[in-house]
Amino acid sequence: MAVYRLCVTTGSYLKAGTMDNIYATLVGTCGESPKQKLDRVGRDFAPGSVQKYKVRCAAELGEILLLRLHKERFAFFCKDPWYCSRICVTAPDGSAVHFPCYQWIDGYCTVELRPGTARTICQDSLPLLLDHRKRELHARQGCYRWKIFAPGFPRMVDVSSFQEMESDKNFALTKTVPCADQDDNSGNRYLPGFPMKIDIPSLLHMEPNIRYSATKTASLIFNALPASLGMKIRGLLDRKGSWKRLDDIRNIFWCHKTFTTEYVTEHWCEDSFFGYQYLNGVNPVMLHCLSSLPSKLPVTNDMVAPLLGPDTCLQTELERGHIFLADYWILAEAPVHCLNGRQQYVTAPLCLLWLNPQGVLLPLAIQLSQTPGPESPIFLPTDCELDWLLAKTWVRNSEFLVHENNTHFLCTHLLCEAFSMATLRQLPLCHPVFKLLLPHTRYTLQVNTIARATLLNPEGLVDKVQPPRQDHKAPPPSFPSQLCTPGELVKYLTAIIFNCSAQHAAVNSGQHDFGAWMPNAPSSMRQPPPQTKGNTTMKSYLDTLPEVNITCSNLLLFWLVSQEPKDQRPLGTYPDEHFTEEAPRQSIAAFQNCLAQISKEIRERNQSLALPYAYLDPPVIENSVSI
Ligand code: FE2
Numbered sequence: 001m002a003v004y005r006l007c008v009t010t011g012s013y014l015k016a017g018t019m020d021n022i023y024a025t026l027v028g029t030c031g032e033s034p035k036q037k038l039d040r041v042g043r044d045f046a047p048g049s050v051q052k053y054k055v056r057c058a059a060e061l062g063e064i065l066l067l068r069l070h071k072e073r074f075a076f077f078c079k080d081p082w083y084c085s086r087i088c089v090t091a092p093d094g095s096a097v098h099f100p101c102y103q104w105i106d107g108y109c110t111v112e113l114r115p116g117t118a119r120t121i122c123q124d125s126l127p128l129l130l131d132h133r134k135r136e137l138h139a140r141q142g143c144y145r146w147k148i149f150a151p152g153f154p155r156m157v158d159v160s161s162f163q164e165m166e167s168d169k170n171f172a173l174t175k176t177v178p179c180a181d182q183d184d185n186s187g188n189r190y191l192p193g194f195p196m197k198i199d200i201p202s203l204l205h206m207e208p209n210i211r212y213s214a215t216k217t218a219s220l221i222f223n224a225l226p227a228s229l230g231m232k233i234r235g236l237l238d239r240k241g242s243w244k245r246l247d248d249i250r251n252i253f254w255c256h257k258t259f260t261t262e263y264v265t266e267h268w269c270e271d272s273f274f275g276y277q278y279l280n281g282v283n284p285v286m287l288h289c290l291s292s293l294p295s296k297l298p299v300t301n302d303m304v305a306p307l308l309g310p311d312t313c314l315q316t317e318l319e320r321g322h323i324f325l326a327d328y329w330i331l332a333e334a335p336v337h338c339l340n341g342r343q344q345y346v347t348a349p350l351c352l353l354w355l356n357p358q359g360v361l362l363p364l365a366i367q368l369s370q371t372p373g374p375e376s377p378i379f380l381p382t383d384c385e386l387d388w389l390l391a392k393t394w395v396r397n398s399e400f401l402v403h404e405n406n407t408h409f410l411c412t413h414l415l416c417e418a419f420s421m422a423t424l425r426q427l428p429l430c431h432p433v434f435k436l437l438l439p440h441t442r443y444t445l446q447v448n449t450i451a452r453a454t455l456l457n458p459e460g461l462v463d464k465v466q467p468p469r470q471d472h473k474a475p476p477p478s479f480p481s482q483l484c485t486p487g488e489l490v491k492y493l494t495a496i497i498f499n500c501s502a503q504h505a506a507v508n509s510g511q512h513d514f515g516a517w518m519p520n521a522p523s524s525m526r527q528p529p530p531q532t533k534g535n536t537t538m539k540s541y542l543d544t545l546p547e548v549n550i551t552c553s554n555l556l557l558f559w560l561v562s563q564e565p566k567d568q569r570p571l572g573t574y575p576d577e578h579f580t581e582e583a584p585r586q587s588i589a590a591f592q593n594c595l596a597q598i599s600k601e602i603r604e605r606n607q608s609l610a611l612p613y614a615y616l617d618p619p620v621i622e623n624s625v626s627i
Contacts, residue, residue, distance in 0.1 A: 002060040005052060005090040008038060011083035011102075012048035014214040018082035019043075020108070023070040024053070026089065027128070028061025035070060045082055060092055065128060067099045069111045081106040081208055086577070087113070100429075102576040104208035112136075116580030118432035133428045143207060144424045144445075149452070152473055153410070154418040156452075157445045162207045210445045212565075216626075219565035227256070227559050231552050239548040240340045246542070249518050252555055260513035263611050268520040271381060274392055275353055275361030278326060280613055282510045283403035286326040287353070291318060294325070297350045298372050299365045306382050307364060308354065317354060324361070326351040328398040330406065330473075332370050340547055344524045351395050366391040368529040375531040386536040390544065394529055397522045400515075403507065410473060412504040413448050416625045419496050420444045435578040436493065440500040442569065443626035455557070501571045505621040512562035516555060522546055523554045564627050571595060571621040 004026055010016055022045060026033040038044060038053045045051070067087060073079070084101040091097070099113040112132060124130055147158035206212075212220070231237045236252065243249060250265060267273040278287050293299060293314075301314040308317065317323050332348035352365040362381075368391060369376040379391035420441035427434035483489045515521035527544040530536065546554065569575065572588070572595045579585055595618040606612035614620060 002057045002092045004033065004055045004057065004061075004092065006038065006055060007088040007090075008045070008051050008053065009085040009087070010045045010047060010049045010051075011085045013083050014047070015081070016047040016083035017043070017045050017049070018071070018080050019074050019077045020080065020082065021072045021074045022082070023072065024055060024087075025068040025070070026055055026057070026061055026064055027066040027068065028064050029126075030060065030062030031057075033057045033061060035068075047083075064089060064091065064097045064115065065126065066132065067113045069101075069105070069113065070109075071105050071111070072108050079107050084111075098577075098580040100576070100578045100580065102578065106208050114430045116578065117430075118435055118579065118581065118584070119430045120432065133430075136428045137426065141425050144421055146421065149414070154414045155421070156414070156417055156448065157421055159206070159449055162205045206446055206449065210443070212443060212446050213567045216443070216565045216567040219567070220560070220627075223563045223565065224556075224560055227253075227556055230255075231556060236552040237549050237556075239552075241547055242542045243545065243548060243551070244542075246519065246538075249551065252518075252552055253516055253559065256512070256516070256559055258513055258516075260510070260611065261516040264514055264520055265517040268517055269389060271362050271392075272360050274363055274396075276611075277399075277514065278324075278353065278361060280611075281399075282507050282514050283399055283407050284506065285407055286328075286399070286402070287324045288327070289321050290323045290325050291321075293318070293323075293352075294327075294350075296370055296372060297325070297352065297365070297367055297378075299352055299367075299378060303378065303380055304352075304354075304364045307362065307380075322355040323364075324353040324355065326353065326395070328395075328402060329370055331398055331401060334401070339524055339526075339550055342526060344526060345528045346401065346525070347394060347398065347529045349391075349395050349398050349529075363392065363395075366395055368394050377531070377533055379533070383533055384536075386538065386541060387530070387533050390530060390536045390541055393519060393522060393541075393545070394525065396520055397525050400521045400523055406473065408504075408507045409451075412499060412507060413444070413451065413625055416441070416444050416496075416500045416504070417448050419500070429578075432579075432584075433489075433493065435584075437496065438578060439569065439574055439576065440497050440624045442624040444500070444624055447626055500624050501621050502616055504625045505615050508625075508627070509562055509564075509615040509620070512555075512558040515558045518551045518555065519545060524550065561627055564622055569623045570619050571623055572618060573623065 006024060008022075010018075022038045023035050024033075024038055025035045033055050034057070036053075036055045038051070040051060040053070043049075067089060069084065069087075071082060081104045083104050086101055087099040089097045089099065098116040100116045101111070101113055103111075105111055114129070114132065119129075121130070121133065124133065143161055145158040145161045146155045147160075149156045228237075231252070253261075264273075278284065299314070304314055308314065314323070327350050328348045330348070331346055334346050334348075336344050336346050338344065347368050348370050350367045350370070351363055353361050354364045355361050364381070366379045367376055368379070372378075379388055381388055383391075419437070423434060423437045423441055427437075429435075480488070480492075483492060522545050524546050525544055526546070527540065545551075572592045574588060579588070599618045602614070602617045606614060
């Protein structure tokens, strides 16, 4: 007789426990244990519980290769999901094998887990383990199916497969064997070509392993409802027409002011703050250093000499590498649509900037189209104040459009979704790259599904606030079809993890701070760009900015996406311990030490800054794109 001791940990999430019967089978190189019910006096699998069991075998099993968990009906109780965190198996000789699980097991099924030691396919030779990999990936590819969002966009998750699973109800990330008593015969449901039951995303049917936790959902609703109701009660969401005074915009979100929103409201007109945002705002990706001016921007030295001063000239500053260009060419063909029944306008400006001897980046000249000529004057800081302010505001509108569509949505949300999908579909749980990337995929499919269902549908919030739907994005940078060296793998994994975490934090978290003062980030423009100088008045300026209800819808969106709902996992924190070996655990500890040092330096630096920059402080960077 050989006795194996099992220690089973149930997750501490709300409703993580189950009343279903759980059985276990151990599979070793020398045989299998009997299927044994895990049953003690009282409730076995309550949220947060750690329970111990014994599995008795006629003889020792050799090296433990697999642990099977069988979830079956208990009496007349309905099925309820179980979040199994991990299981530790102690062999008769005292050696312990850890089985990370960290997943919801829904319905009646059998889940097969491998020990936590990371293994690539080259390290597996046993047919049993090779077959396990194959079945695991087959099941996941049936669950996480690709769908085309729009031509030219990265592909996305097809949520209709989750609806099919909802009716199946027998799913887990590592399910490989359906139970004999499952109450349907849906083995073919995931095959390609199976007809979709619905053609719209359904938030209620998200697969449990990628769904927002109850805590996160409640937090999101708690953030959204009061702000939305407050605006509704005050009639702001229904009020069409121009703002009467700029100062009225201050009072939209009187209870959601931050140090930065106040700073922006105070300094938004200043050229130095306009330049500052190219480096420290939410879209710090636009600047190109120039060695010569492009022919489409015929700025002369005489135009900018008053700003450059007597000691230098445009050519000298170009040679010094102090002249920069923000070129919004990508907006040149952007289609526009109506808001509140009114035509909106988009332009594709060019903004020339100068890094002055004091290290301050200043706008030198703005041309509001890609085509120079009499109808596209070059606006200068020496123009009358409102002309220059309007030109800068057009650039800020272009910033908004490029930032939200490209920098934020495409380059973080959609790109990270594509990598999340590829990770889930192509790598088994035991693969080291799967263990590494899984924390950086958390909630990405869910938040993007929410965005598509609520913000990006034809009646959604983004459709109300953003005119352009770009049906052409730049030629995509090439991505290698294969990685041949460890160095290449490290490079791309680093890029993916950075994009999912720090890059998204940099372009997401400051949206409310920098956008709450709407003239600093207008979502749409109601008048065409000026073709002459000297005609701008405060009324024409206000009549160009978004109307009241559009402003408020946009601010509501900014407020929501800038507040990471609860249940956060900051960069470098891995409460789900998928790596069980010493070497990766030491690497994680070293990474966490580096992040702690970076955080210390950021906080020290912020103390001396007029406007602290905290979005890349590691404790406030989420591991994944989750909002
Ligand atoms: Fe985001």
